[in-house]
Amino acid sequence: MERRKTKGTEVPLIELKNGETGIVTSIRYTHGQHGGRAWGFKKRLMDMGLTPGTKVTVVKTAPFHGPLEILVRGSRLAIGRGMAQRIFVTRQKE
Numbered sequence: 001m002e003r004r005k006t007k008g009t010e011v012p013l014i015e016l017k018n019g020e021t022g023i024v025t026s027i028r029y030t031h032g033q034h035g036g037r038a039w040g041f042k043k044r045l046m047d048m049g050l051t052p053g054t055k056v057t058v059v060k061t062a063p064f065h066g067p068l069e070i071l072v073r074g075s076r077l078a079i080g081r082g083m084a085q086r087i088f089v090t091r092q093k094e
Contacts, residue, residue: 023092056071
């Protein structure tokens, strides 16, 4: 079965294009046995303001798979693609 990507579906933050906005739905840490590391990862993102329900706008993406510059709660942050792959958002209609 083919999965369709439509507005309103949950996608990783790295799938948003420059200027697109999404609402954080979840933060996932895929390595199941590392509970302490998962909590540290989630805590770090929460400390930066990336919590479920938060509006996030991608300002720009660096070339050659570099970091993403995002706007969160009035602050600009640069986050790596590995981190952005674990932050899931729902796209917002413009």
